[in-house]
Amino acid sequence: MRFGLIWSEAFSGLRRNASMVISVVLVTFVSLTFVGAAMLMQMQIGTMRAFWQDRAQVQIYLCASGSTAATCTAGAATDEQIQAVEAKLESPALSPLIKEIRFQTSEEAYQDLVDLLGEDEASFLTPEQVSATFWVRLVDPTEADAIVEAFAGAEGIEEVRDQLELLDPLFSALTVATYIAVGIAALMLIAAVLLIATTIRLSAFARRREIGIMRLVGASNRFIQTPFILEGVFAALIGAILASLAVLAGVRFGVEGYLQSRVAFVTTWVGMSEAAVVVPVLLAIGGVLAALSAGFAIRRWLRA
Template sequence: MRFGLVWAEAFSGLRRNASMVISVVLVTFVSLTFVGAAILMQMQIGTMRAFWQDRAQVQIYMCATESTERTCTSGAATEEQIQQVHDKLDSPALRPLIKEVRYQTSEEAYQELVDILGEDEASFLTPEQVNATFWVRLVDPSESDAIVEAFSGSEGIEEVKDQLQLLDPLFSALTVATYIAVGIAALMLIAAVLLIATTIRLSAFARRREISIMRLVGASNRFIQTPFILEGVFAALIGAVLASAAVLAGVRFGVEGYLRSRVSFVTTWVGLADAAIVVPILLGIGCVLAALSAGFAIRRWLRA
């Protein structure tokens, strides 16, 4: 196969269909940018979930003097009730699940509240009105239900709270956003595939006389198809490169330059190393889809 002639034919087709090629580039760029954003969002969700799972704890709030739960009818938790919680956490049934237990007295919890709010804001409370709390860190945070079930409804315990469950709405919202990005990307990719196929068919129609002559002189279908496939791949590759640049720029300036310094409660963000993993995926998707759609379009033309 004469590669020089094949490349010359491909670039000739690109020049003849410049407006359609620009359309393919733009649609591919937008669609693959959404694909890259969806992949990075899923990476971010996984990173955040792993970070918080390792640090999430189960909080066992003991009854305080102002507690109104039915398990707190006797007022603040007694020393005996607190010791029962200690013993239960250290029992053979629960101990294997637990990595660490920290007990915070009412006085310690009150002082922590003063440090956070200031003395003026915390002055309306007394140490007796603040819950003594057990902070339980698990070996496997997904087994927190065992701790919640073991202590919920027990006398002297006002509430058992799983911190990881508080983060579930955030993870769910981010997951929904990822699905939306994937849906938009899928629609845009379908549009890109159809546009590439249309571009190749128009290019083949414009060169129908040349194709007929090549078939008459014995040119193989592969020789005829290759320039058209290269046209689609080249246009899609430009779009994929632009999408890769947009993803890298978004991570560099949007995440590392803006969000990392302004959203302090999230300490683990995707970075350029993660974006670098996404780039070859985008290039591969763009080239493969373009080659398949262009090959299918010109193959149908040659059969006609």
């Protein structure tokens, strides 16, 4: 097979259909940029979930003097009730699930409130009105329901809260955003595939005389099809390269340069190492889809 002739034919087709090639490049660029963004968002969700799962705790709030829960009608939790909670946490049924237990007195909890809000803002409360709390870190944070069920509704306990549940709305919102990005990317990829197929058909029609001559001199279908497939792959790869550069720039300047310094509560962000994983995937998707679309289009045209 004469590769020089094949490449010459491919670049000739690209020059003849420059406007359509630019359209393919742009559509592929936009669609693969959404694909890359969706992949990075999913990586970010996984990173954040792993980070917070490792640090999430179950908080057992004991009744304080101002508690209004039905389990706090007798007032603040007594020493006997506090000891009962501690004994239950250390029981054979629950202790295998627990990595660490920390008890925070109402005075310590009040001081934390003062440190957080300042003395002026916290002055409307007294230490007796702030709940003493057991902080329970689990071996497996997903088993927090066992702790919640063991203490929910017990006398002397105002509330049992799983910190991981507070983050579920955030993870759900990010997941929905990922699905939206994937949906847009899928639609754009379909448009890119159809556009590539249309471009190849137009290119074949413009060179129908040349194709006829090649058939007469005995050129194989593979020899005839290869330049057209290369046209589609070349245009799609340009779009994939632009999408890869957009993903790398987004991580470098958007995540590392902007978000890391302004969103303090998130300490784990995707970085260039994750972006480097996404880039080959984008290039592979662009090249494979273009090759399949162009190959299918030219084979159908040659059979027509």
